[in-house]
Amino acid sequence: MENNVSHALYILQEPVQYMALSFMALMYIIKIRQMLKKPIPPEKAELKGDRVVGALESLTNVLKPWSMESTRNNMFFYAEFMIFHIAVALTIGATFFIPLVPSLMTPAVSKVFMLFMGLAFLIGLRRIHRRLTVPEMKIISSPDDYFAISLMTVFFAVGFVAMWMWISGSPDTGWMWIFFLLTTFFLLYVPFSKISHYILYPFGRVNFGRTFGGRGVIHRDVKKQTWNPK
Amino acid sequence: MSEQGEKIGANEERKWPTKTEFTPEMLEEMEKLLPGTLNRVVTASLSGCIHCGMCSDACHYSVSIPDDKTLVPAYKADRFRKWYKSRYDWIAQVFPSFVGAKKLDKELADEMYDKLWGGCTMCRRCTFNCPMGVDYGMMVRAARSIMQKVGRVPQHLQDTVDTHYNAGNNMAVPQDEFVETIEWIEEELQDEEGCKNFKIPVDKKGAQYFLTLNPREPKYYPLTIQATAKVLNAAGVDFTISSRYWDLTNYALFNGNDPDAKQFALWQAEDVQRLECEYLLAGECGHGFRALRWELPNWVGGVPFKITSVMELMAKLVLEGRIKTDKSVWDGHRATYHDSCNIARSGGVTEEPRIVIRAAIEDFVEMEHNRYDSYCCGGGGGALAMPEFTPRRLAAGKIKADEIKATGADICLQSCHNCTDQLKEIIEHYHVNAKVMNLAELLAPALVL
Numbered sequence: 001m002e003n004n005v006s007h008a009l010y011i012l013q014e015p016v017q018y019m020a021l022s023f024m025a026l027m028y029i030i031k032i033r034q035m036l037k038k039p040i041p042p043e044k045a046e047l048k049g050d051r052v053v054g055a056l057e058s059l060t061n062v063l064k065p066w067s068m069e070s071t072r073n074n075m076f077f078y079a080e081f082m083i084f085h086i087a088v089a090l091t092i093g094a095t096f097f098i099p100l101v102p103s104l105m106t107p108a109v110s111k112v113f114m115l116f117m118g119l120a121f122l123i124g125l126r127r128i129h130r131r132l133t134v135p136e137m138k139i140i141s142s143p144d145d146y147f148a149i150s151l152m153t154v155f156f157a158v159g160f161v162a163m164w165m166w167i168s169g170s171p172d173t174g175w176m177w178i179f180f181l182l183t184t185f186f187l188l189y190v191p192f193s194k195i196s197h198y199i200l201y202p203f204g205r206v207n208f209g210r211t212f213g214g215r216g217v218i219h220r221d222v223k224k225q226t227w228n229p230k
Numbered sequence: 231m232s233e234q235g236e237k238i239g240a241n242e243e244r245k246w247p248t249k250t251e252f253t254p255e256m257l258e259e260m261e262k263l264l265p266g267t268l269n270r271v272v273t274a275s276l277s278g279c280i281h282c283g284m285c286s287d288a289c290h291y292s293v294s295i296p297d298d299k300t301l302v303p304a305y306k307a308d309r310f311r312k313w314y315k316s317r318y319d320w321i322a323q324v325f326p327s328f329v330g331a332k333k334l335d336k337e338l339a340d341e342m343y344d345k346l347w348g349g350c351t352m353c354r355r356c357t358f359n360c361p362m363g364v365d366y367g368m369m370v371r372a373a374r375s376i377m378q379k380v381g382r383v384p385q386h387l388q389d390t391v392d393t394h395y396n397a398g399n400n401m402a403v404p405q406d407e408f409v410e411t412i413e414w415i416e417e418e419l420q421d422e423e424g425c426k427n428f429k430i431p432v433d434k435k436g437a438q439y440f441l442t443l444n445p446r447e448p449k450y451y452p453l454t455i456q457a458t459a460k461v462l463n464a465a466g467v468d469f470t471i472s473s474r475y476w477d478l479t480n481y482a483l484f485n486g487n488d489p490d491a492k493q494f495a496l497w498q499a500e501d502v503q504r505l506e507c508e509y510l511l512a513g514e515c516g517h518g519f520r521a522l523r524w525e526l527p528n529w530v531g532g533v534p535f536k537i538t539s540v541m542e543l544m545a546k547l548v549l550e551g552r553i554k555t556d557k558s559v560w561d562g563h564r565a566t567y568h569d570s571c572n573i574a575r576s577g578g579v580t581e582e583p584r585i586v587i588r589a590a591i592e593d594f595v596e597m598e599h600n601r602y603d604s605y606c607c608g609g610g611g612g613a614l615a616m617p618e619f620t621p622r623r624l625a626a627g628k629i630k631a632d633e634i635k636a637t638g639a640d641i642c643l644q645s646c647h648n649c650t651d652q653l654k655e656i657i658e659h660y661h662v663n664a665k666v667m668n669l670a671e672l673l674a675p676a677l678v679l
Contacts, residue, residue: 035270035273035274036270038268038269038270039269040269040270040271041269041270041368041528042531044527044528044531044533045523045524045525045526045527045537046527046536046537048578049578058363061361061363062361068358068359068360068361069287069288069358069603070284070285070288070359070360070361071284071361073287134283135299136283136286136292136299136302137281137283139299139300139302139305140283140302140304140305140308142281142327142328142329143327143328143329143330144321144328144329145281147328191320192320192321193321194280194281194329197278197280197362200274200277200278200362201278201361201363203270203274203278204275204278204360204362204363204364204365205362205363206363207270207271207274207363207365208357208363208365209363211271211365212578215524215576215578216578217575217578217602
């Protein structure tokens with residue numbers, strides 16, 4: 001595919017994106033630095049497992065639905081989660097591939113992207129419905145929660161249509177403009193919203209893994225039996 | 231025999247001032263205290279929640295009391311998180327209500343008190359079901375520590391800590407009375423068949439294991455001490471009990487006061503070194519085991535001795551063939567095992583109790599949720615020391631009562647004294663036909679001497 005667009009759209013797709021991306025990166029660096037400055041609780045107990053291995057295992061928790069009861073008992077929900085997040089990665093990827101490597105986005109490849117975007121859109125609608133109707137969700141939801149899922153759902157819908165028109169030979173459409181304007185907005189807004197949870201994910205999982213890995217809960221080294229008087 | 235009549239506990243009596251209401255001065259003090267509680271785990275937990283709701287089915291409160299949605303873990307944690315966000319969330323600085331941030335006022339503080347003292351046992355079952363790894367236990371303890379410092383702490387819980395501080399054990403059992411009780415238990419043990427030469431040494435220097443007890447044992451459940459001593463003697467274990475700091479409990483783990491937690495741990499550590507024991511041996515007590523095994527070294531900066539538990543030691547004795555058992559003594563009975571949160575999830579001990587159980591009884595049935603998936607019985611986190619929350623505590627125990635009932639067991643085994651009391655109460659409350667016992671009480675009668 002080729003990306004024959006107007007100069008104005010090119011500005012939006014490239015320099016503006018790079019500036020927004022730089023801003024987002026700066027915000028993330030500040031966030032990560034603030035977190036890294038926080039003291040880690042000490043661990044001086046004799047360990048039953050490996051804290052490093054525990055941390056690594058914990059980091060891959062998202063890929064192991066059997067490891068938590070909450071996902072084990074809700075496999076359909078987990079499948080939706082995976083599709084949604086794969087769609088996030090692909091949609092973000094599209095914002096780079098379209099302007100920079102359009103040849104990669106063959107019709108076949110683009111249709112795969114669109115499939116995930118379409119499914120993610122439907123999943124987004126389900127998630128909005130869930131948050132509005134399930135009492136346990138309503139009681140814990142803030143405007144940021146509703147806004148985040150709504151924004152992502154709209155993003156997928158716009159991306160789907162923009163790509164459809166792009167592979168149909170219309171790369172410079174209003175939909176593509178909206179898609180990249182939304183992307184710019186995301187890059188500026190996400191560091192401040194709950195959507196940035198992927199930056200905090202490693203901290204929470206590493207904390208969990210180190211604590212419970214060391215205690216032999218998620219990674220038990222059976223040789224380290226503390227009752228062995230040797 | 232040790233020197234007796236010496237002062238056990240702190241030199242000066244203390245009664246921590248408690249308050250029944252939050253005042254503006256207290257709220258102001260809490261604002262100053264907040265930054266000091268924010269280590270990396272607490273901060274990541276406060277900022278990492280994505281409100282996905284995956285924790286709602288993990289909590290015994292929200293599962294047992296489904297009509298009260300304010301008991302969903304994320305809601306409870308948000309009582310603290312709203313305040314945190316008002317201080318540290320970027321968007322909250324310009325648009326607080328957008329992210330659910332709220333400045334600390336009396337209303338929010340009262341909600342924090344109600345939910346984080348009376349609506350959470352810090353069991354961490356939600357943590358184990360959280361995709362973001364939010365550590366509710368640490369987070370709730372941080373909130374409790376702030377409230378405790380300004381005096382807004384459940385009175386009876388604080389009294390328990392004060393008693394421990396003043397007397398060296400949380401039931402103020404005097405040293406001479408304790409030693410007499412141990413001597414009496416020793417006599418009772420020696421009257422048992424095959425136990426004529428069994429001993430419960432007190433203050434024996436150089437013993438391999440320094441056995442610790444929950445104060446409820448000498449006060450109300452001496453037979454558990456007798457059972458434990460019988461097992462240890464039968465296996466030829468070289469152990470002793472201290473006449474001084476024999477109490478393994480540490481209720482400062484529940485009330486969040488780190489200086490007190492450290493003090494109780496320090497007394498214990500010094501006493502182990504006084505008697506020159508190789509192992510500090512935690513008796514069958516849930517939070518006590520965790521406080522000794524996993525928290526004590528951190529509170530005191532490391533220890534020169536090893537720490538283990540009676541559960542793990544009994545399993546070792548079984549596996550090494552140092553005790554022989556006759557399971558027929560429990561014929562006609564069915565047992566199930568309740569995995570206490572501080573022993574299993576927070577302690578990493580799940581298989582050792584089962585080794586002991588399978589050596590003593592034939593008919594053993596697991597509950598539907600066991601090991602790290604076990605539901606909290608509802609008695610943890612100091613809940614039994616907060617009588618103002620008793621109705622909710624009993625209601626929260628329904629899921630556990632249902633699971634015990636479903637096994638058809640007439641013996642519910644566990645290794646925690648808070649669990650003992652809670653299980654007994656919910657068994658009565660929900661009409662479950664089961665007797666609560668600890669592992670030593672199961673194993674001792676099955677010993678072949």
